[in-house]
Amino acid sequence: MIIKNAKIVTSSGLEDGEVEIENGKITRVGKNIVGEKAFDARGLVLMPGGVDNHVHIEKDYLKVRTDDTVEESTIASLFGGTTTVVDFSFSENFYSRVNKFQGRSYVNFHFHVIANSYSQSLEKIKKDGFETVKFFTIPYANSPPGNMGDLASILEKGFSVMVHAEDWDLISTLISRMGKGGSELHLKSRPEESEISMALKISYLARMYNSKVLIAHVSSPQTLKIPGLMYEGTLHHIFLDPSYYSKENGYLYVTSPPARGGMTEKVEKFDMISTDHNWFNRKTKEEHKYFPDLVPGLPTVELRLPMMLTYFVKKGLPLWKAVEMNSINPAKFNNIKTGEIKEGYSADIILYDFNEKWIINSRELHMADWTPFEGFEILGKVRYAFLNGELALDNGELLGVKGRLIRSC
Template identity: 30%
Template sequence: MKKIIKNGIIVTATDTFNADLLIDNGIICQIGTNLSEQGADVIDAKGCYLFPGGVDPHTHLEMPFGGTVTKDDFETGTIAAAFGGTTTIIDFCLTNKGEPLKDAIKTWHAKSNGRAVVDYGFHLMIGEVNEAVLNELPSVIEKEGITSFKVFMAYKNVLQADDETLFKTLIAAKDLGALVMVHAENGDVIDYLVKKALEGGKTEPIYHALTRPQVIEGEATARAATFTGLANSQLYVVHVTCADAAKAIADARNRGIEVWGETCPQYLVLDQTYLERPNFEGAKYVWSPPLREKWNQDALWSALKTGTLQTIGSDQCSFDFNGQKDLGKGDFSKIPNGGPMIEDRLSILFSEGVKKGRISLNQFVDITSTRAAKLFGLYPKKGTITVGVDADIVIFDPTVERTISAETHHMAVDYNAFEGMKVTGEPISVLSRGEFVVQDKKFVGTVGAGQYLKRAKYGKNYETVEDKTLSM
């Protein structure tokens, strides 16, 4: 069935213009003024922006972590994503040392297959590099279309990899055409500081932040960037929280090293004082790297504006306050790390960024959608509005005012980290490949309609994947 969206203002990473948009068979097939209706369903988007569906490059759905499993799974997580205007997510597939990579990937397919309501891909965690891993990586890229590898420089004795592993991953990725992602904090130093704090009876949530100072995020970021230059490879730093890390990225980029940076809504609007909230409420804001002193927010906004940071991921990793976060009562190091962010990523960036004049409307689209699609091999199928690509469209009313709250959110988790925050602008309807997932703020999607995305190699357009499929 054809659909025509009329009277909207189309916004891409480069242009803003009034046009109608004809969708057929899930694809945008015509853009123009006064398009004839041709028997299509007509959707009136008067007064609304039409954005390409958001691409969230950083989610953890149904992930075992901190002795429990994240509350939102691929069903609830992608429904919440859709309400927030995100139509593509890339989730982190964890691996275990000694386990074949293909088994880990199979586990992640089992969690997501038949559950997601929007399209999704996977990044693959690399915890060790040995002959078995190196032998498997080509098929991870060619068969699974997983073209980004994640190395954790923190979470000692759990997820952390050593420098040798990171360096070898960078070399392999360069040869194979993958982008290496890092969680950049110095896990060894943190481990020591945590032990010292607990020995001194410092057990409250705030010590989570105080034992992970921002200088060691800056240090790890600079170290990863240095290795990237040495390997002549490419790096994407996830969840940049502070001025020190942003500066490390800017310095590396100035030296000609290919380093990209992501921040998250939480670091742009919340700060370290949230962890000091009484009655253990600070635990709601425990994630890594931690929230920082407020002055860092200006540095992050400025880094987004000037292009030192290019994307915004949610780092969705939700745990209930009651029953999950309380695993860390009496010992902050046992509070499961993570927060619920998948739903409010676009709203916060629009309201705090565009509305407050910190970034332009086109930058907003680039940061929330286009750039991630390009970096992670999904462009132009995802990440833009043009003829011939997936009709992933957000109909966004820039004037609606609302208050973010767990009472009204769609995540499965029992609190919202942005509770009480007033935002302007909201997705009204959201389409994934031409089908409504959210229509007039109601869920009308289909559980399992989300498709797994095989992504193109780093630096290549999505067509490469299709071409390959056709020639096989």
């Protein structure tokens, strides 16, 4: 099949072009490609499907499980132009999470390995095609915070590492001195100094071992000044600010780390934009609305690409940079062969229509019963999505195509 008459996002701008697809792969990119079957993309912008480096789908291993299913969150992903999600699984019993997605996901899927220390199981998982480790400096699930020695033991073995960087010693001290209260206490208990101080330590190790280290969900503009690191931004840290925690329903907006503001003008500093998607419905959030029993996490997987494309257009920034942040760079970090309109890459492609404006309304989305971005204006919509070369989204109609497990190459 050949996608014809498209405007393709390139590093030089929008260019007329055609894309040939065979056996789920992109086989040619150019002009005047001859073939029997054609798909007319006239009036639409062609770009690689999004790669979301940070999602928590059907998460059932913490105190409060998310309210979604694999099917629901991956359908929302596809409607938002994301064709690959990267979730998490523990190094022990790693494939239990992988198997949960098999035959159920409507997008392709890959995994980071959660590990706070080096073990031989990491080597086996890496050989199986999962090369990135998620490291926590706070307690997570039943694991204590990882320390710098633990991180060094992983880095010296050559792993790429994604770090949740907060100083738990400082946070736990502050929590112990605060009583029960509203969501504004969550912000006070996790000051930006907690992230900055931890990122400084991690930066030293990253440079010492010449390692690829990504700071997850960066919340402070000061963190972006620290050398030797990669930086992941999220919608909530870019577009929300501390005023949301002062609202009567401030508990809805709680994330860890919290939204601090000051990030909207720093978007170009990020290497990638992810969601840290956690689908909690309003009722679940309301059942845990007092500090320190708040439930962090927001449903955002459907909005990442539309919100970021809108941001780039309104700011007059090149769309290519948005494609780098939303597709190319997260794919490269995970060493997976998708996220680019390039010969030999998986034919995960979206066709975007910039001619429509709409207002975000939770009732019209495919995730949760609320959204933190109610009322935001969006420019354009995903009209069509191809997954492994198959048309999976046809002008708003889900066609039932299932995704596959992608391994590092």
